[in-house]
Amino acid sequence: MQETLFIDVILPLPVPRLYTYRIPFDSNALIKTGIRVVVQFGPNKLYTGLVRKIHQTPPKEYEAKYIEQILDLNPVVNEKQFVFWEWLSSYYMCNIGEVMNAALPGGLKISSETKVILNPYFGSDYTSLNDKEFLIVEALELNQVLTLDQVSEIIDQKTTYSVIKSLLEKGAIVVEEEIKEKFKPKTETFIRLTETSTKDEFLKELFDGLEKKAPRQLDVLMAILSLGRGEGGSARNVKKSEVLKKAEGAEGAINALVKKGILEVFSRETGRLEMGEAISGYSKKLNEFQQKAYDEITAQFKEKDVVLLHGVTSSGKTEIYIKLIEKTLAQGKQVLYLLPEIALTAQIINRLRNILGDKAGIYHSKYNGNERVEVWQKLIGTKNGLNPKDEEVPGDDQKENAPYSVILGARSALFLPFDNLGLIIVDEEHETSFKQFEPAPRYHARDAAIVLGNFHKADVLLGSATPSIESYYNAQSGKYGFVELMKRFGGMQMPEILVADLTEASRKKLMKSHYSPLLLENISLAMENKEQVILFQNRRGFAPQINCSMCGWIPQCTRCDVSLTYHKNINQLKCHYCGYSHRPPSTCSACGSAEVKMRGFGTEKIEDELSIFFPNAKVGRMDLDTTRGKNSYKQIISDFEEHKIDILVGTQMVTKGLDFDNVGLVGILSADSMLQFPDFRANERSFQLMAQVSGRAGRKNKRGKVVIQAFKPEHPIIKNVIANDYLSMYIWEMMERKNFFYPPFHRLIGFTLRHKDIDVLNQGAKYFGDLLKKQLGNRVLGPEFPTIARIRNLYNKKILVKIEKEASIGTVKSQIQEMQNIFSHHKEFKSVRIITDIDPL
Secondary structure, eight states, rough: OOOOOOEEEEEEESSSSSOOOOOOOGGGGGOOOTTTTEEETTEEEEEEEEEEEEOOOOOSSSSOOBEEOOSSOSSHHHHHHHHHHHHHHTTTTOOHHHHHHHHHHHGGGOOEEEEOOOOOSSOOTTTTTTEEEEEHHHHHHSSSSSEEHHHHHHHHOOOOOHHHHHHHHHHEEEEEEEEEEOOOOOOEEEEEEEEEGGGGHHHHHHHHHHHHHHHHHHHHHHHHHHHHHHTSOOOOEEEEHHHHHHHHHHHHHHHHHHTTSSSSEEEEEEOOOOOOOOTTOOOOOHHHHHHHHHHHHHHHHTTTEEEEEEEEETTTTHHHHHHHHHHHHHHTTTTEEEEEEEHHHHHHHHEEEHGGGGEEEOTTTTTTTHHHHHHHHHHHTSSSSSSSSSOOOTTOOGGGGOSEEEEEEEEGGGGSSSSSSSEEEETTOOOOBBBSSSSSOOOOOHHHHHHHHHHHHHEEEEEEOOHHHHHHHHTHHHHHHHHEESSSGGGGGOOOOOOOHHHHHHHOOOOOOBBOHHHHHHHHHHHHOOOOEEOOOOOOOSSSSEEEEEOOOOOSSSSSSBBBBGGGTEEEEEEETTTOOOOOOOTTTTTTTEEEEEESSHHHHHHHHHHHEEEETTTEEEEETTTTTTTTTHHHHHHEEEEEEEEESSSSSGGGGGSSSSSEEEEOOOOHHHSSSSSSSSSHHHHHHHHHHTTTOTTTTTTEEEEESSSSOOOOHHHHHHHHHEEEEEEEHHHHHHHHTTTTSSEEEEEEESSSSHHHHHHHHHHHHHHHHHHGGGGGGEEEOOOOOOEEEEEEEEEEEEEETSOHHHHHHHHHHHHHHHTTTTTGGGOOOOEESSOOO
16 A cells, blocks of 8 residues: 655745645655655645655645645755755744745746636627726637736736736636746757768768768768867767858758768757866965965864964965865865855956866856756756756767866855865955845855854865954954964065045145045056056945035935935936936926035046046946946956956945956045944944955055045044054954944844834834843844835834843744744734844844
C-alpha cells in the first residue's frame, strides 16, 4: 500500500507559517526537500513554493490541497540555505516567505496570471451588458482570451474587479489561472556532421564531388571543420551563426547538405553569462608588508572565525584577497567575495578572471532575472535549464556548464546555493550599502555573512581602510582577529590634504560659484600636468532647491514632505523619494513674483559649471541618474581608466574602493553638509567618506593632493582626516556612544509606523509606544516624526528601542512580538503598518 505523503511548503508571501499540501501517490518518488512545487493558495491563485519538510501528518485546522505541479528533479535550495533563511527570519523579525522572496531570483518564482475567456454557454444576448462589459465581451469574441492588464487597457480603468465580478454574475465569462514560467533558457542553433559523414573515405569522396558540382556547399563543410578544430575539438557542434559569418551565402548550402543527410541542425541551451580565460602567471607577488599581513591573517584564522583587516587606502588589500582565494580553491572549497557597489565589481572581476578564468562569476541587481538564474544553476552544477531534457551531445564544449567556485557580488549574493564555502570576504565592510532597507528582510550583509560563514565553518575576512566602529570594537575586544596594513603599495605616499576655508573665501568675495580659489587653482594644475581629478559632492541633481526671493515659497512634492530637486538635463523638478516630477515654474505659485532662484548645487550643476571653467576638459558624472543602465557603471569606469574623462564628478559612488592610476587631485566640495546630518553616526560616516575619497589621489611616483572645502575647517573630524588618524576618531566616538547608550554598547531596534491618516497614525503610534514602554521602560524613545514625515502620501512615525549589550535579545524580541500581536488585533489600528528594523543604520 502506498504511503500518503504531505509536505510543508514555504510560500513567497508575508505569511507567518508554512502550509501543508498533499502529494499524489504517483509523485511520491519525485518529491524532495528543496525542490519547487506549484501550489494553490487562496481561492484560485497559484504560487511557486519550496518543499521544506516531507512527512505523513495531515494538518488539523484545514484539509490539505494537492500540489498542482513539481517543477524540479533535483533541489534548487540546499539545507544550509534553509537554515540560513530561518536564522534571517528569526533575527530580523520577518516571515520566512519574505526571505524566500529576497533570496530566489525572479526567474525561479512562478506565479499564475488570471485569464478571462468567453463563457461558451452565454449565447448572444448582450442587452444585459453595460458599455464597459460589452467592450470586454466584444474583445473576447475576437481574441478568445484576455489578461487582466488587457481588460484594464480596453475599458481604460485601473481596477477591473467590479466589471469582472459583474460579468461572472451574468454568466458572460469564465476566469482561469494560467501558470507563468519566468525563466527562459537562451538557445542557439548548432550544426554537426551526421554519424556517417564523419568517416574519412566518405569525406574525401564528398569533397571531390562538391568541388565541381556545389562549391558553396564545400565552403560550408570546410568552415565547419575549421571552426571545430579552432575550438580544440572535433568538427562537430559548431554554432550556425559562426558558419554564416565565415562562409558567404551559407544558408542555402546548409539546407541542401541537411537534405542530403550530410549535416544535422539542432538547438541547444547556451548561457547569457560572460566567460573568462585565465592568464598564466598573472597573479602578482606580494610585497613585504602584504606578505606579513597575509601570514598574520592565515595564522589568526586558526583561532578566530572572523578577522578584520585594517589597511589604508591603496595598500594592496585586493592582492591579499586574491592569494587567500587561491589558497581556498586549492582546498576544493568555494569563495564568496562581497562588495558594497556594483561599480567595484567591474574593476575587480577583470583581475579575478585573469587569474581564475571561468571559475569566477558575478551576481548583483543589474543582472536580469534570466542571468541570475544561470548563476544559480552554475553554483549547483546543473546545465542551463533547471531540468534539462536534452541528452548530452558528444563533443560539446562543457565550459559554459562548469560550476563557479568564486562569486563576486553585492549583498544579494549571500542567498546563492553554496554548499562548501571556505572563505567569505566582505570588502569595504563599513559601507551602509550592505544594509537592506526595503523590503524585508532588513538584513546587514556583513553581519549575515558572519553567520553564513559559521554555518559553513568558513573563514570570514572583513576589510576596510575605515572600519565601522562596531567591527573595530569587536577586533579590539578580541571577538575578531585583527591585522593592520598601514603602508601604501609601491611606496606611494598618503595624499597631501589642504583645507579651503569657505567662510574666509566668502567674506573676501573670492568664491566663484561654489569653488574656492584653492580648489580651482589645483584643478588647473592637474589639467596642466595631464592628471585626472575626482570631485565629490554627496547630492545629485542640478539644484537641491528652488525658492522665491520675495516670499520664500519653495516647490514641494505633492506626495512627500520634501522640496523638489531641479534636474537640468530633463528640465524637471523631481522628488527623490517618490519620483513625482513637473516642469519648473517661471513665476512663484504663492505671490506671482518672477524672482524664482535656484539654491544649492548637486553633481549635475558641478558638471555643467566645470565645462565653463575648464572648456578643454572632458567632464563625466557618476551618480544614480547616470548609472541606471545595466552597463553604465562599467562604461563610466572604463572611460575614466582610459583617460576619456579628465574630471569625474560623483556622489559617494566615487568613494568606494575604485583604483585609478592617474588621479592627481580629489576635491570634496561640501564637508559641512555631511557633518551636520542629524544622526549619531554622522561623524563616523563623514570621516569614512572623506578618508575613502581622499584615498583615490596619488600615483606611485607622485604624491596626490586633496582639497576639502568647509565652513568649519577646525572641525575635529576634518583634522582627523588630514592626519589620517582613525584611532582618535574612534576613541572620541566610543566615549560619546557610551554616554548616550548607542552601539556598540547597546543594540538598537527601530520601528516605523505608517498610515495615510495622520490622526490614526498619531493614536496608533502612541498606543504601540505605550505598550512597549510598559514592558521595556525607559529603553523606548518616541514616538516622533522623522525629518521627512510624509512619503508617498503615507505619514511616518518612529520609535527606537535601546537594549543593553548584556541583555537577552531573544527575550526582548519575544516581548516585542507579543506587543505587535496585541496591536494588530486592535480594531482601530489594523490598517496601521509597523516596520521592524533590527540594528538600524
